[in-house]
Amino acid sequence: MNTAQRIGFQVARLALVLFLVSILVFLALRLTPGDPAILLLGPQAGRDDVAETLAALRVQMGLDQPWPVQYWLWLSDLLRGDFGESVRNGVPVVTLIGAAVPSTIWLIVLSVLVSVPLSIVLGVAAAARRGGILDRAVRGVTTVAIALPGVWFGLLLIILFSVTLRVLPAGGYVDPFTDFGGFLQHMILPVATLSVFLTGVLTRFVFAEATDVLRQDYMRTSAAMGIPARKRLFVYATKNAVLPMITIVGVQIGALVGGAVLVEAVFGLGGLGQLLLSSVLNRDYQVVQGAVLLTTIVVLIVGFLADIAYRLVDPRIAR
């Protein structure tokens, strides 16, 4: 298979997976106990005089149709970009998500920018001195970093830096295009929280890859040729150890979004996490489902692009 065919295959697979995901979310939607029409009407639904309204609403929402037809109606709404409206305030779900997304994306992007270089240095350095103090320290610290519940670590940082030392804000979000300094100040703690987890995951990965690479023949040959250790390690070895990281960031993007949602809810950044949190508390399922579905689609597409990028960057796989 050449590259074009392979990409075509991947696109077909992405479409299939998106289809399966849509069925999963639809089922979650329909298996939810309670009639969506009753939920939409709210407390009035129990009264006798609204029984007709309720029946009309059911027809209007397509709830009287068999499931496959309902699925089709739901899917065609989605494809038109209609993710429904909030039961609480009637605002379209897409608008709510659009307003929430920037802070979540900033949180993820900044954390990736911090974690990727950090984990490359830590992972390669630890792999170069297997069994040494640095190796043990890095492995111990990454284990704890992954085991640390993000929500708790975030709270601890708030207590230390915002309540006790009073040097950083405890939460809130400032738009970077209106006040960049304020934006950075508000992002330091959330980014630190998410980066601890992400650096832990990525460092372990770089470490494993670098350990493999250092065993390869070309590393021994380059040593025999008298090329300085520093150059061998941080140019020759790192190049090959870091390439697969594109895939890992692609695969981990789901975990990353999940982590970001939690961290961002702790710091009240007004992003997806807070939207989900308030929608869950308000039983606003339409928003919950829309947000989950949209995020999943984005995550799938990012993973797909990461896979393509990896194939283009690494000639060994492209062939």
Add this chain to the structure above:
Amino acid sequence: MMRNLRALGASRIILIAVSLLILLIAIAPQWFTPWDPAAIDATAILQPPSWAHPLGTDEAGADVLARILYATRLELIIAVGSVLIALLLGIPTGLLAGYGGRVVDGAFSSVASATLAFPLILFAILIVASFGTTPITLVGIIGFLFFPRVFLLVRAQTLAIKQREFVVAVRVTGVGPARTLVRHVLPNAAGPLLTLIPQLMAEAILIETGLSYLGLGVQLPLATWGTILESSKDFYVTAPTYAVVAGLTITVVAALLMWAGELAAESSNPLRRRRLA
């Protein structure tokens, strides 16, 4: 006996001892504390640590240590239960996908990658918000979300092992596919699974914590470390011990589980094996 212990290495002995202790706490928390975790005492709310209450009391005057100890059982049930579900779903499908033809493989692999693609916590929020949080929904949803990880591992191992000469030899002697898979292929996939299992248990605990923080934890009178963490979040300044201890427990137990996974990887991988001969 002593020689066997020495061959095991200090780290493994510590790990086994701690695991047994945690198991004992889960089985019989009343042996470790005289307090009832649900006992309310309005005269003793948010007290600092004392001889009577080693970790102080919470906002209802209950002993914090007792709450943590009594929550161990449910936390373990959630961690172990969800991994069991993942194994039940992942092992048979993984074996079939690795051993069967391309069609079977394609079908199972697509479902697995669809599940893997879901941002775990978001899907858990969706399900738990819709169906309510009971230990059963938690175990079911986390187990289902973990299934692709088990599936991918078993599938890869099966693909690698089925080419080996001994498997071919077994099949030539007329042993059926089911028996070949269960008796000869599966045992060879056990090593990597032993590494994955404790790590998944750690993740289950962390996911449960995240959901609890969002208010989607199990409902009272049930309690987990996650719900204790959530209930203590307003008391970081007034009762720091209470606020810190749940998070610390989760971190330590999750780190121990990750560590156990690493030790399992070391003993099952001959390249990394050092002490265990």
